[in-house]
Amino acid sequence: xxxxxxxxxxxxxxxxxxxxxxxxxxxxxxxxxxxxxxxxxxxxxxxxxxxxxxxxxxxxxxxxxxxxxxxxxxxxxxxxxxxxxxxxxxxxxxxxxxxxxxxxxxxxxxxxxxxxxxxxxxxxxxxxxxxxxxxxxxxxxxxxxxxxxxxxxxxxxxxxxxxxx
Numbered sequence: 001x002x003x004x005x006x007x008x009x010x011x012x013x014x015x016x017x018x019x020x021x022x023x024x025x026x027x028x029x030x031x032x033x034x035x036x037x038x039x040x041x042x043x044x045x046x047x048x049x050x051x052x053x054x055x056x057x058x059x060x061x062x063x064x065x066x067x068x069x070x071x072x073x074x075x076x077x078x079x080x081x082x083x084x085x086x087x088x089x090x091x092x093x094x095x096x097x098x099x100x101x102x103x104x105x106x107x108x109x110x111x112x113x114x115x116x117x118x119x120x121x122x123x124x125x126x127x128x129x130x131x132x133x134x135x136x137x138x139x140x141x142x143x144x145x146x147x148x149x150x151x152x153x154x155x156x157x158x159x160x161x162x163x164x165x
Contacts, residue, residue: 103150116143
């Protein structure tokens, strides 16, 4: 997840899989162009694959992998709001910021190495426990940077109430 806003009162992290989205959409458009070319050339077998079969298969991948995840931590409203947008709609989950203990890094081993995701630990309230911010694990350092950003932002809150100006 990428830090979009980091102020004293608000921290916003967002994950949008641009590379996957652009790659799948480019492949979809390329296959459609191939199918139209085959159709105009009179080759119905290739037109079927290029206009129906392969685009239907690619559409499944687009629907499954193209999503936007965003989390907002807001001190002024004592709010954690997780927003998830997919082709099936939008979902919002809200928690009280005062129930948040810390952010942790969850890891999973895949055939290509380790993958990670951010989870937050709620230490009080009805939803006490670990809550992942995204449903998928990813490679790279984005999740590690996100955990550090959340925990640094939370520590800044503790420091601001210590009486120092």
